[in-house]
Amino acid sequence: MTEDKGPRGYHDVGGDTAGEIPKVELPWLHWEKKVEAIRGLLGDGTRRIVSLDEVRRGFESFGIEKYNALSFYRRRLEAMTDILVEKGVLSRQELDAAVASGRARWRETSGSE
Amino acid sequence: MTRFCEGDLVRVLALGKAGHVRIPHYVRQRTGEVVGYCGTYLNPEDLAVGITGGKAVDLYRVAFAQPTLWPDEVHAAHDRLIIEIYDPWLAPLSETSNAP
Amino acid sequence: MPHDHHHEEHEALIIEDEAGNIEAQIIVDALQEVLISKGLLTAHEVTAAIAKLESPGIHLGAKVVAKAWTDPAYKQRLLQDGRAAVQELDIPVTEARIIVVENTPVRHNLITCTLCSCYPRSILGQPPSWYISKAYRARSVREPRRVLAEFGLDLPMEVQLDVHDSNADMRYLVLPEPPTDLASYGSAGLEAMISRDHLIGVARRVG
Numbered sequence: 001m002t003e004d005k006g007p008r009g010y011h012d013v014g015g016d017t018a019g020e021i022p023k024v025e026l027p028w029l030h031w032e033k034k035v036e037a038i039r040g041l042l043g044d045g046t047r048r049i050v051s052l053d054e055v056r057r058g059f060e061s062f063g064i065e066k067y068n069a070l071s072f073y074r075r076r077l078e079a080m081t082d083i084l085v086e087k088g089v090l091s092r093q094e095l096d097a098a099v100a101s102g103r104a105r106w107r108e109t110s111g112s113e
Numbered sequence: 114m115t116r117f118c119e120g121d122l123v124r125v126l127a128l129g130k131a132g133h134v135r136i137p138h139y140v141r142q143r144t145g146e147v148v149g150y151c152g153t154y155l156n157p158e159d160l161a162v163g164i165t166g167g168k169a170v171d172l173y174r175v176a177f178a179q180p181t182l183w184p185d186e187v188h189a190a191h192d193r194l195i196i197e198i199y200d201p202w203l204a205p206l207s208e209t210s211n212a213p
Numbered sequence: 214m215p216h217d218h219h220h221e222e223h224e225a226l227i228i229e230d231e232a233g234n235i236e237a238q239i240i241v242d243a244l245q246e247v248l249i250s251k252g253l254l255t256a257h258e259v260t261a262a263i264a265k266l267e268s269p270g271i272h273l274g275a276k277v278v279a280k281a282w283t284d285p286a287y288k289q290r291l292l293q294d295g296r297a298a299v300q301e302l303d304i305p306v307t308e309a310r311i312i313v314v315e316n317t318p319v320r321h322n323l324i325t326c327t328l329c330s331c332y333p334r335s336i337l338g339q340p341p342s343w344y345i346s347k348a349y350r351a352r353s354v355r356e357p358r359r360v361l362a363e364f365g366l367d368l369p370m371e372v373q374l375d376v377h378d379s380n381a382d383m384r385y386l387v388l389p390e391p392p393t394d395l396a397s398y399g400s401a402g403l404e405a406m407i408s409r410d411h412l413i414g415v416a417r418r419v420g
Contacts, residue, residue: 005141006129014327014378015139015183016351021363022226026342030263031238037262038245041254049253053160056329057133071227072330072345074237081244087163090247098243106239135380137327139354151310154382172381179357179376186356191373194354197381 010064032073039080050083058083115171121147122206123175125198133161136202140175140194143182144206149174151197171200226346270338273304274386275407277336279400281313282391295386299336307335308384314377315388316417321372322387323361323414325353326379333384337412344413354378364415387412392420 042049058079059067070078085092117123127141128134135157151172159167176195179188229237248254277299281288291298295311311333314322326332327350332340343349352360357376361368368374377385389411392398398406398420410416 003142004127004129005138006127007131008138011328012138013347013351014137015355016347017355018348018351021343021348021352021360022346023343024226024228026226026228028339029234031234031241033263033266034241034245034259036266037259038241038248038254040266041258041262042248047253048165051160051163051165053133053157054163056157057161060133069227071229071233072342074229074233077237077241077244081240084244089253090251094247095243098246099240102239102243102246106235135328137378137380139327151381151383154309157381172383174383176375179374183355187358189358189370189373192357193373193375194378195375196378197383199381 009060010067011060029073035073035077035080039076042080042084049089050080050087054083055079115150116200117147117150117171117173117203117205119147119149123147123173123198123203124206125175126202126204128202130158132158134158136198137196139182140177140196140198143177145175145177147173148176148195154199156199156201172197173200173203174198175203226342266334267338269304269334269336271407271409271412272404273299273302274333274337274409274412275404276302276400277304277313277386278388278407278412279403281388282395282403283400288388291388304336306333308333309382310384311336311386312377312383313386313388314375316390316414318390319372321368321374321414321417322385323353323357323374323376324379324385324387325350325376327351327354328380331379331384333386336386337409340413341409361415364410366415366417368417387414389417389419394420 039050039055041047043051055076059075062078062082067075081095084090122144124144125136125140125142151174153169154172155165156167156170174195175198176193179192179194180190182194245256245259249256277291280302281291287298291313292315295313296306296308299306299311316322330340330345332344349360354376357374358368379385389407392406406420408416411419
């Protein structure tokens, strides 16, 4: 029996077939904690700049390829920056400029391994 | 006075909405039983687009019989799937056509 | 009209490599810098928020369970209003509501979030990577008994399996059954036996 259930997001995977569940234990890295910390602060009672549902809308809208290619916390980071740019809280240029200086500092300070 | 009480049979509607919704595809158009009332909450569909002043909606816990949801899989007859459904996505069974 | 969607039989968990992690660190630090320059947050707040995120963990869930096993009145309060009962133990809870689902000799509970990764983070900390995997999210609702078997738990058909999909505002904790020799342990001993797998529902027997 087929019935129209409406649009289905690529994140809406309940009931799909899938293989074995990967049991690897991953550490929670500092940058990942920082993503969550910033999201929580921006969504708190004093700010209400970006909510968890807006972040979810962010990763539900970036397209299935990007969604499937990014790790969980990287999705959250990308979704949060997309929503902040969308809402005019910051511009893509400002962020790119800060990332470029960050990369340059990293190159300067990282010695050979 | 909430629209539904524990024990009511309800059908999950397929509202045809695009964008951020929290009702997974696998329960849409399915019939379940209300097993709990969670209170009122802001609608995530509003929050996702920055509307924080919208009307709060009733949230219910609805149980579905697993053998009916997934007839091709192995489930015990009494196994259940319980999920939270916001009021606008529910209709009383009596108002809808018969469906599993 | 049937909806055609993408099936992946063996979907690997996406893990950043070293370059990916460095890149992500640079991006989040840059984001923080821009937000600070706009007066939207301070570095101190971020540091304090990270410390708060790091403090919850399985030990807090174990504390709640051990208390429920040894204090029947507490257990009733926990089943009635999980958030309030957890907070009684000086565990701060940020989720709107916590629902504690009790395992019995004839019922077993399993928690999942098919849409993303909802989990009682302010109590238990971050969920394990497998909980966030597509394979767990897809299969935990459709074939939970097979999923449990993959975790080494063969649940008899006489035991009812309730799967809870945390798709909205509630967050869930499983209250496992106590060990048969409950009285022989003090709280520290009991707490040490309770694992994250018990609290999510992929393990059943404690002790």
